[in-house]
Amino acid sequence: MTVSFGGHRALDGVGLTAEPGRVTGLIGPNGAGKSTLFDVVSGLRRPSAGRVVLDGKDVTRMGPARRSRHGLARTFQRLELFGRLTVRDNLLVAAELGPDRRVAGRAVTGILERLGLREMADTPADDLSTGASRLVEVGRALAVRPKLLLLDEPAAGQDGEETERFAALLRSLADDGTTVVLVEHDMRLVMSVCDHLHVLDLGKIIASGAPEAVRQDEKVLAAYLGDA
Numbered sequence: 001m002t003v004s005f006g007g008h009r010a011l012d013g014v015g016l017t018a019e020p021g022r023v024t025g026l027i028g029p030n031g032a033g034k035s036t037l038f039d040v041v042s043g044l045r046r047p048s049a050g051r052v053v054l055d056g057k058d059v060t061r062m063g064p065a066r067r068s069r070h071g072l073a074r075t076f077q078r079l080e081l082f083g084r085l086t087v088r089d090n091l092l093v094a095a096e097l098g099p100d101r102r103v104a105g106r107a108v109t110g111i112l113e114r115l116g117l118r119e120m121a122d123t124p125a126d127d128l129s130t131g132a133s134r135l136v137e138v139g140r141a142l143a144v145r146p147k148l149l150l151l152d153e154p155a156a157g158q159d160g161e162e163t164e165r166f167a168a169l170l171r172s173l174a175d176d177g178t179t180v181v182l183v184e185h186d187m188r189l190v191m192s193v194c195d196h197l198h199v200l201d202l203g204k205i206i207a208s209g210a211p212e213a214v215r216q217d218e219k220v221l222a223a224y225l226g227d228a
């Protein structure tokens with residue numbers, strides 16, 4: 001896919017595949033094009049060239065709502081929770097859009113449990129720490145039972161313990177068959193959970209492969225990880 005903002009190519013012929021049952025990492029320096037790529041995949045931005053195929057189906061011409069019904073969910077770098085609603089109600093809003101409205105309440109209880117948010121279920125989102133808010137944002141994405149889950153910097157603002165639990169959650173989602181794509185600057189998390197990595201720099205993929213190999217790639221060290 002290619003995306004231009006005026007004369008600037010934010011994405012320049014980028015192609016990648018994410019497989020079910022795996023956590024695919026997308027890393028790179030600020031401004032590399034990671035969020036723009038998520039915008040294209042989730043239907044918020046039309047590419048000037050290229051296509052998006054979800055589960056074998058070309059969804060390039062579909063809007064975000066239809067893509068969601070085809071099993072795509074994402075989180076945003078900037079938190080977008082309903083601040084005055086409780087954690088449970090934030091999840092219910094999404095679950096009621098999911099495949100089976102009748103079981104929304106039960107699905108939400110399951111997600112609260114899975115994310116360790118049960119004790120905060122009745123807390124308004126505005127009163128949560130950033131780490132907990134990020135979990136609610138992930139929970140809201142899970143409420144539509146996604147086949148493809150795009151996570152944009154989900155660990156930003158989490159403390160070490162929260163990130164460790166989050167890593168286990170990502171692994172368990174992949175083990176359940178979900179396709180997880182992770183954009184993240186926390187390299188400990190990326191290296192511990194990703195099965196496969198793509199590195200974007202200035203709108204182009206400069207390396208792809210197993211995390212250990214990518215970490216030692218000279219182009220990646222020069223563009224991004226050299227100081228890590």
Ligand SMILES: Nc1ncnc2c1ncn2[C@@H]1O[C@H](COP(=O)(O)OP(=O)(O)OP(=O)(O)O)[C@@H](O)[C@H]1O
Pocket residue numbers: 005010028029030031032033034035036037077
């Ligand atoms: N709406 C826009 N209009 C003009 N330029 C944009 C717009 N959105 C993004 N860009 C530019 O496109 C490039 C890619 O931005 P993008 O936000 O996708 O990067 P990123 O890899 O997600 O960065 P970060 O790690 O900081 O979130 C940057 O040069 C950015 O300034």
